[in-house]
Amino acid sequence: MAEIGSNRPRELHWYHAGPMLFGDLGTSRLYVLGLAFYFSRHASFIHIFCVNIILMLVGACYLIICRKYPDGGGVYSSAKHSSRALAVIGGLMLCADYTVTASMSCLDAFRYIGIGGELWGVRIDLMCTLVAIGLIGGLNWFGPRGMGRIALVIALVTVVLTMIIGIFSLPHLHHMKIDFPVRERYSLAAWGDAWVAFTEVVLALxxxxxxxxxxxxxxxxxxxxxxxxxxxxxxxxxxxxxxxTAAMNALPDSKLIDVEGHYLGTDDMMNILALNYVGPTFSLIGSFVFGALLLSAVNTAIIDLVAIQY
Structure with a gap:
């Protein structure tokens, strides 16, 4: 009787894996920018700068993890050598992380696209989220390489659009406002508030x-x-x-906060940047591309949920 293999075929090249990683890590800016301004206003640039430093350090660590554990598992595999109980806890936390990533990214994708309202008393964006996660999960039945090709196209288009926004914003960056995260330097409570705001932004990791x-x-x-x-x-x-982040802080407050004091762009800050720096048509195109990138993050999360079981 033929044996059933327990190893998955190795078919991901770097140009498949890179876009999949970008589909998860690169999507963080689509909601973290708005959250950063919501929680820390013009101190958000310093927070994002600090997060980027941590991100580079963590990225260097993951280069080592990938080299040491070529059969997958990541943190789970590395922790298993020290404590199996710790590895199980880490694996379950990763599963929770991927579940939250898939659901949040998918919901935010439809918000970027502009889908809203209710049908039969149920929010349409929630129904679309459930259907999309099911469809993406079904497509992964055919293996990760095909989805990797789709992720590559989405990633390339997203990078181009993002670079256009960045280039158009460069002449305006001298208007950028930067506040120190701690309003009262000798107040312990102020330092605590700044730390809480930073933890809200560290989601970008x-x-x-x-x-x-x-x-x-x-x-x-x-x-x-x-x-x-x-x-x-x-x-x-x-x-x-x-x-x-600099471009966001260069916008007038009237573009980021409405007359009633409500923060704009908490869910779709990239749309606001595209609208103000490039134009409405570009913003409309960008909303669909950014939505597609968020759906790519759903795909990455599902692939990782499957991978961690191996």
């Missing part, structure tokens, strides 16, 4: 762990494949996140 769970299906050598996948994505995310 979410996504880098995705690459370590893909190593089990990467082509050999995993060390080279993972390096080529991580470094370009890390560079793009760090540089453009800073530029876009």
């Amino acid at each position: 979410s996504g880098i762990e995705a690459i370590a769970n893909m190593t089990g299906v990467m082509v050999l050598t995993v060390r080279q494949t993972s390096r080529l996948a991580i470094l370009p994505v890390l560079f793009e995310v760090v540089v453009l996140n800073l530029v876009l």
Whole structure:
């Protein structure tokens, strides 16, 4: 009787894995920028700058993890050598992380596209989220490489559009406002408030762990494949996140806060940047592309949920 293999085929090249990583890590800016301004206003640039430093350090660590554990598992595999109980806890936390990432990214995708309202008393964006997650999960039945090609196209288009926004914003960056995160430097409570605001923004780190769970299906050598996948994505995310945060803080407050004091762009800050720096037509096109990127994050999360079980 033929044996059933327990190993998944290695078919992911760096140009598949990189866009999948970007589909998770790169999407963080689509909601983190708005959240950063909501929680820390014009101190958001300093917070994002600090997060980027941490992101580079974590990225360097994941280069080592991918090299040491080429069969996948990431944090789970590395923790298993110290404590199996800790590894199980870490694995379950990763599963929770991917579940939240998939649901939040998918819901935000339809918000970027502009789908809203209710049908039979149920929010339409929630129904679309459930259907989309099911469809993307079904498509993964055919393997990750096909979805990797789709992720590559989406990632390239997104990078181009994001660079256009960044380039158009450059002449306006001298209007950028930067506040120190701690309003009263000698107040312990003020430092505590600044720390809480920073923890809200550190969500931007979410996504880098995705690459370590893909190593089990990467082509050999995993060390080279993972390096080529991580470094370009890390560079793009760090540089453009800073530029876009500066562009956000260069906008007048009237573009970010309405007359009633409600914050605008909490869910779709990239649309606001595209609208104000490039134009309404570009913003409309960008909303669909950014929505597609968020759906790509759903795909990455599902792939990692499957991978961590191996």
